[in-house]
Amino acid sequence: MPRDKRRFLHVIVAQVVLVALSLVFALPFIWMLSTSLKVPDHIQSDSVDPIPKAWFLPRHGRLVRVRPLGIKHGQLVVQWRGGAEKGQTVPIAPRRLLSRPYLDWRNYAEGFQEFPFLRYLGNTLVICALSVLGTVLSCSLVAYGLACVPWKGRETLFWVMLSTMMIPGQVTMIPLFILFRHLGWINTILPLVVPTFFGNAFFIFLLRQFYRGIPVSLLEAARVDGAGDLRIWARIVAPLSKPALLMVALFTFINSWNDFLNPLIYLLNDRKYTLSIGLTMFQGQYNTEWGPLMAMSLVMALPIIVLFFLTQKTFIQGVKLSGVKG
Amino acid sequence: MTDDDPGTVNMARNARLRRWPVGLAFSLPLVIGLLMFTAYPVGMSLYYSLCSYPIFSPPRLIGLANYQELLRDPRFWLSLWNTFYYALAAVPLGMVAGLLLALLLNLKVKGLAFYRTLFFLPTVVPLVASCVLWNQILNPQQGLINEGLRFLGLPAAWTPGWLTSETWSKPALILMSLWGCGGGMVLYLAALQDVPQELYEAAALDGARAWHRLWYVTLPMISPVLLFTGIMGLIGAVQVFAQAFIMTGGGPAESTLFYSLKLFDTAFTEFRLGYASAMAWVMFVFILLATLAVMKLSNRFVYYHT
Numbered sequence: 001m002p003r004d005k006r007r008f009l010h011v012i013v014a015q016v017v018l019v020a021l022s023l024v025f026a027l028p029f030i031w032m033l034s035t036s037l038k039v040p041d042h043i044q045s046d047s048v049d050p051i052p053k054a055w056f057l058p059r060h061g062r063l064v065r066v067r068p069l070g071i072k073h074g075q076l077v078v079q080w081r082g083g084a085e086k087g088q089t090v091p092i093a094p095r096r097l098l099s100r101p102y103l104d105w106r107n108y109a110e111g112f113q114e115f116p117f118l119r120y121l122g123n124t125l126v127i128c129a130l131s132v133l134g135t136v137l138s139c140s141l142v143a144y145g146l147a148c149v150p151w152k153g154r155e156t157l158f159w160v161m162l163s164t165m166m167i168p169g170q171v172t173m174i175p176l177f178i179l180f181r182h183l184g185w186i187n188t189i190l191p192l193v194v195p196t197f198f199g200n201a202f203f204i205f206l207l208r209q210f211y212r213g214i215p216v217s218l219l220e221a222a223r224v225d226g227a228g229d230l231r232i233w234a235r236i237v238a239p240l241s242k243p244a245l246l247m248v249a250l251f252t253f254i255n256s257w258n259d260f261l262n263p264l265i266y267l268l269n270d271r272k273y274t275l276s277i278g279l280t281m282f283q284g285q286y287n288t289e290w291g292p293l294m295a296m297s298l299v300m301a302l303p304i305i306v307l308f309f310l311t312q313k314t315f316i317q318g319v320k321l322s323g324v325k326g
Numbered sequence: 327m328t329d330d331d332p333g334t335v336n337m338a339r340n341a342r343l344r345r346w347p348v349g350l351a352f353s354l355p356l357v358i359g360l361l362m363f364t365a366y367p368v369g370m371s372l373y374y375s376l377c378s379y380p381i382f383s384p385p386r387l388i389g390l391a392n393y394q395e396l397l398r399d400p401r402f403w404l405s406l407w408n409t410f411y412y413a414l415a416a417v418p419l420g421m422v423a424g425l426l427l428a429l430l431l432n433l434k435v436k437g438l439a440f441y442r443t444l445f446f447l448p449t450v451v452p453l454v455a456s457c458v459l460w461n462q463i464l465n466p467q468q469g470l471i472n473e474g475l476r477f478l479g480l481p482a483a484w485t486p487g488w489l490t491s492e493t494w495s496k497p498a499l500i501l502m503s504l505w506g507c508g509g510g511m512v513l514y515l516a517a518l519q520d521v522p523q524e525l526y527e528a529a530a531l532d533g534a535r536a537w538h539r540l541w542y543v544t545l546p547m548i549s550p551v552l553l554f555t556g557i558m559g560l561i562g563a564v565q566v567f568a569q570a571f572i573m574t575g576g577g578p579a580e581s582t583l584f585y586s587l588k589l590f591d592t593a594f595t596e597f598r599l600g601y602a603s604a605m606a607w608v609m610f611v612f613i614l615l616a617t618l619a620v621m622k623l624s625n626r627f628v629y630y631h632t
Contacts, residue, residue: 014433021427022444028505029447031470032459138355145352151345157353164364168565168613170589170606174374174599175367198359229348258452260568265594276454280572283458290462301455308450312443319446319509320516 036294039067039104054102057092059083063100107291108299114286115296119271120278124257127192127274131256132249134196135203139248140241142199143207144233148219158208161201169261177265191266192256203248206321210244211237247318250311254304275300371603379600392604402605404580405588411496412584413563416503421555424510429540431511432518442515445508457572460502464488471501489574492581499569499582510555517548546629553624557617564613585609 030050037052056063057078066078075091111117146154180191214237222232238245263274270281279300286293308315350357375392377385396402427445431438448456463470465488472485488498521544529539545552567586570576576583576591585605593602 011433011435014430014435018430018435018437018441021430022441025444025448025505025508027470028456028459028463031463035462138359142353142356145349145354145356149345149349149352151349153346154349154353157356161356161360164360166614166617167364167368168561168606168610170565170586171371171610172364172367174593174603174606175370176363177593178370178599179367195359195363197355198363199356204356229352233352254450258454260454260571261590264571276452279454279458283461283572287461293458294462297455297458301451304450304452305447308447316442316446316512319512 032294032298035290036107036298037103037105038291039102039106040289040291051101052103053099054104056098056100056102057096058098063098065102066097068097104291107295110289111292111295111299114292115278115282117275117278117296117299120273120275123189123272124274124276127189127263128253128256130189130193131196132252134193134198135200135252136245136249138197138199139203139207140238140245141233142204143211144229144237146204147208147211148214148232148237149229161199161204165201173261173265180266186266187268187272189267189272192259192262196252200252202322203252207241207244207248210241214240243314246311247314247321250307250314251318254307257304371606374600374603375607377600377603379598379603381597381599385600388600392601393608395601396604396608401580401583401588405583405585408496408581408583409564409566409585412499412566413560415496416500417556417559417563419500420504420507420559421510421552423504423507424555425514425552427507427511428514428518429544431515442508442512445511447508448505449509453568454572456502456505457569460505461489461573464498464502466490489582490578492579495574495578495581499566499573502569503563510559513551513555514548517551518544521547549624549628550630553620553628557620560616560620561613564609 034050034052039052039054055066055068055078057066057080058064062083064083065081067081069077069079069089071077071094072091076094076097077089077091078097079089080086145151146158176191180186183190185191185194218236219232222236227235258276259274260276260280263277264280267273267277270278273281279296282296283293374385376387376389378388378391379385431441435441451459462468466472466485469488471488475485476482486494486497488494525543525547526539529543534542565586566584567590570582570584570587571590574582576587589602589605589609592598592605
């Protein structure tokens with residue numbers, strides 16, 4: 001049938017377009033990875049070649065890696081990077097050099113030497129862990145108060161909370177900075193962590209929706225059995241809402257891992273930096289050396305990318321939920 | 327006893343009233359948080375915006391002088407223009423790109439999960455890491471984009487200077503933002519999959535062409551999601567900060583001096599907290615008005631199915 005044929009054609013065209021688009025979307029990732037594994041002089045000379053390469057010279061029937069040092073009397077001086085003469089230099093005719101695939105981990109070694117990754121990672125993880133704890137705890141308590149306890153005023157509180165989501169962070173930024181300065185909290189993680197223990201409008205909204213789906217009879221039965229609200233929250237509501245709480249934890253973790261503005265304002269000492277501030281400063285010092293920069297960006301992005309792949313279902317579900325309230 | 331028995335209603339009401347201490351106790355973190363981290367700073371910010379407040383001496387009321395100075399400040403207008411340029415290009419283009427991707431994926435192609443993951447992946451990369459990455463990608467000499475353009479045969483003289491050029495710096499950041507259009511795509515795809523098939527069948531019976539089906543069926547049915555992503559995208563885009571702070575520092579020739587960057591500089595390098603607070607309030611009022619306007623406009627264009 002012609003209509004089926006046309007539909008088949010459409011799908012083929014779509015498939016071709018999608019493959020091309022995939023390449024466009026993936027290229028920056030591929031480029032980041034390959035640049036991070038390239039020998040420095042290959043980054044400059046051949047930046048689009050996705051396969052990292054290095055220079056080699058035939059020696060006794062084997063290819064030995066060399067590093068070009070410069071031109072002298074019309075000859076190229078290279079240094080042996082392997083074999084028996086490692087470290088020695090030799091002049092050669094430039095065309096004898098061969099370019100062959102080679103992964104160079106030097107950028108990572110150099111990056112880790114100049115960039116105190118482990119310390120920044122530790123700082124970041126402490127902030128992430130406390131933020132996750134604070135957000136999950138406070139949001140689930142508040143959501144219980146708004147969804148499972150009938151009381152006058154909870155609707156008002158809920159709408160006030162939702163309307164505060166319109167306020168841009170720039171408005172509260174300066175008074176909060178002054179408040180935290182009075183408290184002596186500048187250059188500590190407290191301004192980044194303490195507010196998370198006081199709820200987050202969006203996550204409370206999300207959890208409230210979830211808690212309202214829990215059968216009231218279940219809560220009533222527990223109440224008849226003499227359980228107090230705290231007990232009902234801890235023993236029934238929280239365990240039943242594990243997927244939603246995990247989603248809140250996941251998004252809080254990623255938000256604090258990626259946060260840039262708050263650490264920039266409050267963490268002034270380079271011993272306190274998080275990964276995002278550390279990487280920014282590292283770029284300031286290293287902006288001409290792409291290899292180590294790409295290596296360290298990759299190292300910072302990798303945990304989040306891995307986390308995304310591990311939790312993909314929850315993750316996409318959460319993104320969709322964030323769009324539902326519109 | 328039935329539900330409308332006055333006795334039951336009264337008892338229920340009494341129970342409700344007696345339960346308020348419990349409800350409030352659970353909501354206490356939120357109440358304290360709203361007072362301490364929202365109401366108090368919002369009020370103080372309004373007060374500071376009426377003050378001269380160089381950080382090391384206490385605020386002194388000066389009336390509307392900060393707002394008057396803003397009107398005369400050429401860098402304020404420049405930052406406003408830069409921000410509008412960026413937001414009004416990046417948001418619609420990102421929405422169109424995300425929608426096109428979603429429409430493609432909605433054709434029931436093979437490997438949907440793979441493509442969706444790949445297109446979404448850039449939005450997962452930490453912003454700082456993608457700024458560092460794109461700083462190199464956009465490098466006029468050895469960056470991926472210009473090398474690619476030259477590879478495709480574009481003369482070297484024609485390749486844009488991207489972040490080093492006054493004309494191309496904003497388009498460069500817009501291009502970078504398009505890499506993240508997969509976030510919208512996930513939402514659009516979910517909305518597309520919820521459009522009832524009968525509507526398409528009915529439209530096809532009426533002889534509607536593909537273009538008409540898109541315009542008269544698909545777009546109206548997903549218009550609430552389009553509205554939502556439009557508003558959220560706009561609110562996010564007028565606050566654009568990290569890209570300029572990390573990649574350009576506002577340059578070249580202040581062509582990427584965005585509103586938030588100027589606000590940050592005013593507050594934390596010039597330490598003019600009153601002036602910066604006035605800037606924050608202008609932004610707040612603008613966001614409120616823009617959202618209201620979009621909502622108002624949307625009454626005509628947005629179709630709510632339920």
